[in-house]
Amino acid sequence: MASSIHDLARHLNISIGTVSRALNGRADVNADTRQRVLDAAKQLNYAPNQSGRSLRQGATRSIAFMLQPHPGDLEYGEPFFIPFLTGLQARLAESGLDLIVVMGAPGDYQQERLRRVVETRRADAVVLAWTRREDERIDYLTQAGFPFATLGRSRSGGMAYPSLDLDFEKAGADAVDRLVSRGHRRIAAIRPSLDLNFGHLFVAGYRKALRRHGIEVDPGLIAEGFINEAGGYQVTPRVMLAKDRPTAIIFNNDAMALGGCKALAEMGIRPGHDIAVIVIVDTPLCRYFSPALTGFRPALEPMGKRLAEMLLASLPAFAGPEGTRIMREVWPLELIARDSD
Amino acid sequence: MASSIHDLARHLNISIGTVSRALNGRADVNADTRQRVLDAAKQLNYAPNQSGRSLRQGATRSIAFMLQPHPGDLEYGEPFFIPFLTGLQARLAESGLDLIVVMGAPGDYQQERLRRVVETRRADAVVLAWTRREDERIDYLTQAGFPFATLGRSRSGGMAYPSLDLDFEKAGADAVDRLVSRGHRRIAAIRPSLDLNFGHLFVAGYRKALRRHGIEVDPGLIAEGFINEAGGYQVTPRVMLAKDRPTAIIFNNDAMALGGCKALAEMGIRPGHDIAVIVIVDTPLCRYFSPALTGFRPALEPMGKRLAEMLLASLPAFAGPEGTRIMREVWPLELIARDSD
DNA sequence: TGTTGTTCCGTAAACGTTTACGAGAACACA
DNA sequence: TGTGTTCTCGTAAACGTTTACGGAACAACA
Numbered sequence A, B: 001m002a003s004s005i006h007d008l009a010r011h012l013n014i015s016i017g018t019v020s021r022a023l024n025g026r027a028d029v030n031a032d033t034r035q036r037v038l039d040a041a042k043q044l045n046y047a048p049n050q051s052g053r054s055l056r057q058g059a060t061r062s063i064a065f066m067l068q069p070h071p072g073d074l075e076y077g078e079p080f081f082i083p084f085l086t087g088l089q090a091r092l093a094e095s096g097l098d099l100i101v102v103m104g105a106p107g108d109y110q111q112e113r114l115r116r117v118v119e120t121r122r123a124d125a126v127v128l129a130w131t132r133r134e135d136e137r138i139d140y141l142t143q144a145g146f147p148f149a150t151l152g153r154s155r156s157g158g159m160a161y162p163s164l165d166l167d168f169e170k171a172g173a174d175a176v177d178r179l180v181s182r183g184h185r186r187i188a189a190i191r192p193s194l195d196l197n198f199g200h201l202f203v204a205g206y207r208k209a210l211r212r213h214g215i216e217v218d219p220g221l222i223a224e225g226f227i228n229e230a231g232g233y234q235v236t237p238r239v240m241l242a243k244d245r246p247t248a249i250i251f252n253n254d255a256m257a258l259g260g261c262k263a264l265a266e267m268g269i270r271p272g273h274d275i276a277v278i279v280i281v282d283t284p285l286c287r288y289f290s291p292a293l294t295g296f297r298p299a300l301e302p303m304g305k306r307l308a309e310m311l312l313a314s315l316p317a318f319a320g321p322e323g324t325r326i327m328r329e330v331w332p333l334e335l336i337a338r339d340s341d
Numbered sequence C: 001t002g003t004t005g006t007t008c009c010g011t012a013a014a015c016g017t018t019t020a021c022g023a024g025a026a027c028a029c030a
Numbered sequence D: 001t002g003t004g005t006t007c008t009c010g011t012a013a014a015c016g017t018t019t020a021c022g023g024a025a026c027a028a029c030a
Helices: A005-012 A016-023 A031-043 A050-057 A081-094 A111-119 A136-144 A168-181 A197-212 A229-240 A254-266 A284-288 A300-314 B005-012 B016-023 B031-043 B050-057 B081-094 B111-119 B136-144 B168-181 B197-212 B229-240 B254-266 B284-288 B300-314
Strands: A062-067 A098-103 A125-128 A148-151 A163-166 A187-191 A222-224 A248-253 A276-281 A294-297 A328-331 A334-336 B062-067 B098-103 B125-128 B148-151 B163-166 B187-191 B222-224 B248-253 B276-281 B294-297 B328-331 B334-336
Touching: A005 A016, A005 A031, A016 A031, A050 B050, A062 A081, A062 A111, A081 A098, A081 A300, A081 B098, A098 B081, A111 A125, A111 A136, A125 A136, A125 A300, A136 A148, A148 A300, A163 A168, A163 A197, A163 A300, A168 A187, A168 A197, A168 A248, A168 A276, A168 A294, A168 A334, A187 A197, A187 A229, A187 A254, A197 A248, A222 A229, A229 A248, A229 A254, A229 B284, A248 A254, A254 A276, A254 A284, A254 B284, A284 B229, A284 B254, A300 A328, B005 B016, B005 B031, B016 B031, B062 B081, B062 B111, B081 B098, B081 B300, B111 B125, B111 B136, B125 B136, B125 B300, B136 B148, B148 B300, B163 B168, B163 B197, B163 B300, B168 B187, B168 B197, B168 B248, B168 B276, B168 B294, B168 B334, B187 B197, B187 B229, B187 B254, B197 B248, B222 B229, B229 B248, B229 B254, B248 B254, B254 B276, B254 B284, B300 B328
Parallel strands: A062 A098, A062 A125, A125 A148, A148 A163, A163 A328, A187 A222, A187 A248, A248 A276, A276 A294, B062 B098, B062 B125, B125 B148, B148 B163, B163 B328, B187 B222, B187 B248, B248 B276, B276 B294
Antiparallel strands: A098 B098, A294 A334, B294 B334
């Protein structure tokens, strides 16, 4: 089954050097020799051995993405990344690169897996997600001189790498603006750990907008939970027990909102009627929930494509004009108004 | 940064052969030579180049899993697999194997990507999911003699491979039993394409149980939709317009149920009050939905571990006693009774 | 004829490992 | 002293590629 370049050479009675050159489209090979090689390759079902090629070229032609279940949540994972990965893979494939996703264990913060990928040279570059405010992965990669790009910002690594993020800060502010314009002044925020940079940004925007409207930020209206259904469920009652009850809640994401709405329902509070609800990162769940939840929709697949482009531009082997090396982009989050606020 | 076995040898003034033997724990190397090598390896931050090793050994020490967004759904993907992959990766890591997930484009049915992985020898074995009733991927792999295992059954490939599946047929039947015992006789089923084997199995169990109870199967109460929120939303009204309205609906999975409940809500029908709802594959969403949805919970992470074990047992390099080669297991689905039925 | 250039191809080294083979040293034993 | 055994290590080949280099064949031109 496994036919090598030697098989082709023997079959055609030419040297392996010529076969390789023909396969790789080099100029110094006769046109019909090339054709014969190509035909034979098809006939013998030839495909280059990736290990041999990588070894010789010092490049694997593949990009690694690290996927990891939420800490504290082994039940279900993050559907968020699938469309992003689809876009990423599509663009990388255009340049002949494979995308491989390496799974990490739930708790280990990826450090070990990352080292393993880098040191055993399993990939030519890495794409990071779930960036933390201070992110040791980024420090490690910059210090090791290994190419990478991130989905999400961080303060680590001197920002000398391509990164693409969503404007969670603006979304947080927009959510507040919208609620205030509808008469709300007691607005709660349910967020994940501030260590997660998007959580930090969301709350930063939320605070800023409140102040702009002359509303004092009440710490009792901000609560932190695990970034899943259980987190929202546990934490939402806490803000509802504040002296002066909130009339609106902004949730970081769909899962937290789902858990939160469950808690509200158990307290006899109906989202969309008795309280306004907005979620920052919109998903199909928000759309099909009853009431349909107002949220901000990210363009995940285009983002995947774009980050691939930015990463490619930073790789010497693919770089275009020198000027376009490091890029940092922040994409807007589009408000989808529905029934919950 | 990248230190090779030659660097170690030069540094210690011994031959690369000895270094390699020391690193690989072979017997014919002096105890303190080994210790010196190990120390130097740590000091020089040595990690074996994966390409070199694979090339020499003819094995990559990694297993591939194919992940692919739903056809017709580029918005969000399948969180189902994350805990499964976590279990898979954990068990594989114990045997020194890496798990890589290769992303496919949404439409391409994986055939091309699969060929690519196999022919370029990027992995030593493959794990397949979303098995179809007749699955050309399985045919291809068996015919190519490439090791693999599947999450889900199929009729393809002569069953000469390890596979692990959930008992969707029994779950379908159990759901019917439960509903009948609560007085329902008009029970609808919302399913995905019958080509997806779990969809087929679920409906088979549903039909069988109905007949056992002497209830005629009404084709008007079975509807097919995309296996996502939109699918459930589109298709649910169809069964509700049957002459003799159903009093209960069984949904294939959470996303379809979410869409279906939305459609019901718009018709003024309240799940748990006006109609009973059960979903086959339970998720946290079911638990936190209002009303909480009765469903059947799979043990995803243990399943990942188990399938890894079965796959390992089928690989010559890892096989234990010869007798334990091909295994096929079907795991039960545990009913979680909640408020929706 | 001699020189120069072009086109095409073969040779061989190199990438970083693992491993079969053999050899030197040390030791045991008669 | 001679023989055999054991321990330890070095040598070199091999895995499947890519590619620098050089050479053969031929054409063009003076």
